[in-house]
Each structure stands twice: as C-alpha cells, then as structure tokens.
Amino acid sequence: MKQRLFEIKSNEQIAKNVYRMQLGGDTTGILPGQFVNIRVEGQFLRRPISVCNINNGVLTIIYKVVGVGTEAMSHLPIGTQLDVLTVLGNGYDLSKAGDSPLLVGGGVGVPPMYMLARQLREAGKTVRVILGFNTKDEVFYEEEFCALGCDVTVTTVDGSHGVKGFVTNALDGKQSYYYTCGPLPMIKALLQAAGTNGEVSMEERMGCGFGACMGCTIQTTQGPKRVCKEGPVFPASELIL
Amino acid sequence: MNNKLQISLSGITLANPIIPASGTYGFGDEFAELYDINCLGGISFKGTTREARYGNPLPRIAECGNYGMINAVGLQNPGVEHVIAHELPRLKSHYNGCIVANVSGFSVQDYVETCAMLDKEPIDILEVNISCPNVHNGGMAFGTSPEAAAEVTAAVKAVTTKPVYMKLSPNVTDIVAIAKACEAAGADGLCLINTVLGMRIDIRRRRPVIANRYGGYSGAGIFPLALRMVNQVARATSLPIIGCGGVSSAEDVIEMMMAGATAVEIGAANLTNPMVAKEIIDRLPTLMDELKIEKLTDIIGIVNHE
Numbered sequence: 128m129k130q131r132l133f134e135i136k137s138n139e140q141i142a143k144n145v146y147r148m149q150l151g152g153d154t155t156g157i158l159p160g161q162f163v164n165i166r167v168e169g170q171f172l173r174r175p176i177s178v179c180n181i182n183n184g185v186l187t188i189i190y191k192v193v194g195v196g197t198e199a200m201s202h203l204p205i206g207t208q209l210d211v212l213t214v215l216g217n218g219y220d221l222s223k224a225g226d227s228p229l230l231v232g233g234g235v236g237v238p239p240m241y242m243l244a245r246q247l248r249e250a251g252k253t254v255r256v257i258l259g260f261n262t263k264d265e266v267f268y269e270e271e272f273c274a275l276g277c278d279v280t281v282t283t284v285d286g287s288h289g290v291k292g293f294v295t296n297a298l299d300g301k302q303s304y305y306y307t308c309g310p311l312p313m314i315k316a317l318l319q320a321a322g323t324n325g326e327v328s329m330e331e332r333m334g335c336g337f338g339a340c341m342g343c344t345i346q347t348t349q350g351p352k353r354v355c356k357e358g359p360v361f362p363a364s365e366l367i368l
Numbered sequence: 369m370n371n372k373l374q375i376s377l378s379g380i381t382l383a384n385p386i387i388p389a390s391g392t393y394g395f396g397d398e399f400a401e402l403y404d405i406n407c408l409g410g411i412s413f414k415g416t417t418r419e420a421r422y423g424n425p426l427p428r429i430a431e432c433g434n435y436g437m438i439n440a441v442g443l444q445n446p447g448v449e450h451v452i453a454h455e456l457p458r459l460k461s462h463y464n465g466c467i468v469a470n471v472s473g474f475s476v477q478d479y480v481e482t483c484a485m486l487d488k489e490p491i492d493i494l495e496v497n498i499s500c501p502n503v504h505n506g507g508m509a510f511g512t513s514p515e516a517a518a519e520v521t522a523a524v525k526a527v528t529t530k531p532v533y534m535k536l537s538p539n540v541t542d543i544v545a546i547a548k549a550c551e552a553a554g555a556d557g558l559c560l561i562n563t564v565l566g567m568r569i570d571i572r573r574r575r576p577v578i579a580n581r582y583g584g585y586s587g588a589g590i591f592p593l594a595l596r597m598v599n600q601v602a603r604a605t606s607l608p609i610i611g612c613g614g615v616s617s618a619e620d621v622i623e624m625m626m627a628g629a630t631a632v633e634i635g636a637a638n639l640t641n642p643m644v645a646k647e648i649i650d651r652l653p654t655l656m657d658e659l660k661i662e663k664l665t666d667i668i669g670i671v672n673h674e
Contacts, residue, residue: 128401130643171587171640172431196431212642332427334439335639338398340391341414341444342429344422351422351444356398 128337129153129214135207136185143264144192145235146201150209154181158218159243160328160360163188164336166210170196173212175336177308177328179238180245189238189267215336216359219243219326224252225303231294231317233259233309237268239328243306248275255302259294259313263287295320315368323363329354372663373652375409375630377608378531378556380492382409382466382631385621385664386649389612389635390415390470390495391441395455396463403646410466412633413459415497418478420447424502430568430577436587436614437636438566440580442502443472448482452489460490472497476523487528494530496520499537499562501584511537514549521553531556533610538597539565547601558601559610559633561594586636590614595627602628602669616644618651622659628669
C-alpha cells in the first residue's frame with residue numbers, strides 16, 4: 128500500500144452513468160486487477176475503484192455513479208488533488224493465462240480487464256474478450272479492446288448491441304484459462320458454464336480497503352479471506368458462491 | 369522520545385497516549401507498510417476470542433455521511449491459540465511499545481480461559497471487551513448490567529497478574545453504574561466507549577444496509593457522546609481511563625485528556641486515513657505549545673478540578 132496525491136487530468140462521461148477519470152501521479156507498482164481507494168471530500172469512507180490502466184504516470188479509472196460518493200466524484204473538476212491509497216489487493220496471476228486466455232467483464236467489471244488485456248497482448252497471447260452490458264447506452268471500451276488486438280464480443284441483455292443475452296451466450300469453450308470481473312449473478316453463471324479453470328475479481332462493501340477492518344471478508348474453501356487484501360482476485364475453485 | 373507526551377497506565381510507561389483501537393488496526397501489519405509503528409504509545413490488537421470466528425454475514429459495513437460508519441464485523445479473528453502462536457510473536461518482533469490484548473467472549477468461562485492464556489504472553493494490558501454490539505449471547509450482554517460486568521471483571525482478575533481494563537459500552541442507561549461495578553470488582557482501569565448501536569436503511573432496496581440489521585456506529589460523529597461519558601466516569605471513579613470514540617485529531621486527544629482520559633484510542637479514523645495516528649503524535653507537541661501545556665499528564669481531568 129502507498130498513500131499518494133493524484134491530480135485529475137480528465138473526468139468525463141463515457142456511457143450511461145459511467146465516467147472515466149484520468150489521474151496524474153505515482154503509478155509505480157500497480158498490477159492488473161489491483162484497485163485504488165480514493166478519499167472524496169464530504170464522505171467518511173474512501174471509494175474503492177479498480178484500476179483500468181496505467182500509462183506514463185497516468186492512472187485511468189472507470190466508475191459508475193451509484194451513490195452520493197461516486198456522484199460527487201463525477202463533478203470533480205480537472206486539477207483537483209485527490210488523496211489516493213494505491214497498490215491495493217493482489218491482482219490477476221498472468222502466469223496462468225496459457226496461449227489463449229478469455230477475459231469476461233460485466234458492466235463496471237469491464238475496466239480491470241483492460242490493463243490485463245494490454246499486458247497479455249504485450250506478452251503475445253491470443254486474447255478473447257467478452258464484455259457484457261444491459262443495454263446499448265451502457266456499452267463502453269469496445270473499440271479500446273479491439274485496438275489492443277483482442278477478439279472482442281459484446282453482449283447486451285436486451286440485444287440492442289452485439290450478441291443478445293448474457294456473457295455466457297458468447298462462450299465457445301476454447302479458452303486456455305479465464306479472468307473475470309462483474310456482478311455476482313454473472314460470476315455464478317460463468318462458473319457454471321465455464322468451470323473453475325480461471326480467476327475472479329470479487330466486489331464487496333469495504334471499510335478501509337487495505338486489510339485492517341475485516342469488513343469485506345468472504346468465506347472461501349481456503350477459509351476466511353479479505354476481499355481487499357487476499358483478494359480481490361481469487362481462483363474460481365476457491366469461491367463459495 | 370518526547371517526555372512531554374509520556375503517560376503511564378497502571379505503572380506501564382507509554383511514550384505517548386496514542387493507541388490504535390482494537391478492530392481498526394489488525395496487528396499493525398498494514399500500517400507498518402506506511403510508517404514506523406514504533407511511534408505509537410500502544411497498540412490494542414484485533415479482538416480475540418477463545419475459538420476462531422468468521423464473524424457476521426456481509427455486508428458488514430455502512431457509511432454514515434461524513435461523520436462515521438457502522439460495522440457489524442462480529443469479532444472475526446483466528447482464535448487465541450493462533451494469535452499467541454503467530455500474530456503476537458510477529459507484532460512483538462517489530463513493535464516495542466505497550467501491547468494491549470483485546471479479549472472478547474460468550475461466557476464468563478470464555479473470558480477466563482482466553483485471559484489466562486494471554487497472561488503468560490508478552491502483553492502489557494488486558495482490555496476486556498464487554499461491549500461488542502455485534503454478537504449475540506455475549507459481548508455487550510456482559511457490559512449492560514453492573515452485576516454481569518462485575519462478574520467478568522472479578523473472574524478475569526483471578527486468573528491474571530496483568531492490568532485488567534474493562535472496555536465499556538455506551539449502549540446503557542447508566543455507564544457510571546457499570547464503571548463503578550468494574551472498579552469495585554477489582555478492575556485496574558477502564559476503556560470507553562465502544563461503538564454505538566446504529567442502523568442504516570437502503571431506501572431503494574427497502575432493507576437494512578447491514579446484513580445483521582444493526583451495527584456499531586463509530587467515527588467523528590460519536591466524539592461528543594464519548595467525551596461526555598469519559599467525563600462522567602472520570603468524575604465518578606478513580607480508575608485510569610483510556611478514552612475512545614470518534615477521536616480524529618490532536619485537538620480531540622487534548623479534549624479527551626482534559627475530560628479525564630489518561631490515554632486515548634483512535635478507532636475508525638485509522639480506516640479512512642491510515643496515517644492519522646502518526647499525524648496526531650507528530651502534531652501534539654506543537655499544539656501543546658500553542659495551548660501552553662508543558663506535559664500531557666498536567667491536563668488529565670483538568671476540567672474536573674475545582
């Protein structure tokens with residue numbers, strides 16, 4: 128964990144209720160699948176947000192406005208200094224990817240897939256990506272994943288864009304391993320359809336976000352584990368869903 | 369070491385009065401990544417029970433505006449044997465200050481066995497938690513009646529030579545009666561307050577935010593309540609008090625001590641600003657100069673003097 132000041136370089140809406148914020152500051156040590164915990168003026172608890180990308184001292188996060196904290200974040204102007212805890216959580220294990228990994232992101236579970244996809248592409252992997260959303264208005268980052276050279280499929284529940292249905296409707300079973308992040312019903316369906324040869328980033332309501340309060344501990348086959356510290360990424364085989 | 373900040377609890381000298389409160393600091397590992405935790409007067413480690421506990425179902429955390437949070441963790445811990453075998457030696461290997469062992473239980477026998485085991489270990493103070501609002505059939509049940517509080521106090525005192533500090537609940541009609549009962553039963557000191565029983569409702573889903581329905585409210589919002597109770601107890605007993613509840617700044621520390629606290633625990637503030645305990649310790653000497661306080665021991669309970 129590090130505590131650093133970051134400066135907002137951009138903060139713009141990219142889909143329905145979804146914003147992208149670019150922050151300038153010390154991004155060293157951040158791994159794909161890790162998260163940052165941001166102090167927002169007027170809120171007691173920090174806001175844990177997964178890392179979408181890091182590039183030359185710029186940290187990109189994508190967040191959905193779901194309550195007062197993220198609402199306040201969406202109004203922060205360029206130049207605002209933010210108190211951020213970084214290098215939080217464990218991140219994805221890239222060594223398990225095999226030759227043709229599958230990345231599955233649902234809604235605001237899509238952002239952490241981006242940095243992972245980039246690094247897997249840089250390592251020469253054939254990367255297939257499935258991005259699931261409810262409807263066309265919510266879709267983001269399809270082009271960005273394509274630009275990395277990934278084979279991208281978008282699904283929408285209402286069929287207004289891409290394949291109609293859920294991410295599981297786009298599975299072909301050819302992956303060497305999978306990585307995923309998304310809402311719990313999606314995770315459950317994915318594990319049922321694709322088995323446990325993969326890893327999952329879990330989301331929980333957190334207190335501190337760095338392992339001190341035990342607020343986000345889940346039960347796993349390996350005993351209680353803190354989502355913020357031993358996670359957020361867990362081998363699919365360890366999850367009790 | 370700055371002698372101006374030095375205080376003493378039951379004959380144990382602390383370099384300063386600042387102690388991270390149990391349950392907000394684990395065993396210090398996460399904070400040691402950010403600063404040298406040896407600056408702390410003491411550390412009250414994660415509430416420990418006889419057996420390992422997972423705690424309550426999720427969600428266990430709810431926010432309360434800018435003023436605090438509710439937790440219903442429910443004493444998740446690996447059990448006293450694991451703490452003695454692993455966590456305590458690790459803490460001891462990199463921390464030289466006062467170690468406060470926070471203990472909870474579900475029966476008098478639980479408290480006795482856990483405290484008896486810790487009595488043989490390199491800990492300095494036993495902080496007996498009779499005030500956890502997040503567990504049933506235990507915890508707070510012992511802290512809401514003077515008789516039960518006295519029973520736990522006496523039973524623990526009988527099996528240990530360590531100073532015994534009873535951690536009191538604010539969720540009572542008369543905290544002074546409980547404090548006096550602990551004093552009469554032989555307590556060496558008191559720690560107050562634990563969290564205040566609270567609730568939040570998710571108005572969109574029409575259900576409590578916390579899976580366990582209620583939880584312990586902590587953070588800056590409870591500071592005036594904690595301060596009032598510390599003051600009431602300080603005026604009614606002669607035991608040393610560790611003041612706790614919503615402390616977030618060096619100013620709050622001075623206020624707690626003026627109310628009657630000898631040492632001060634920092635709780636929820638550690639979770640939102642992990643540097644807060646160190647920042648407070650660094651700021652205290654300057655603030656003391658501003659307030660013309662020569663040494664902290666001069667101001668303990670100063671508002672209670674005629």
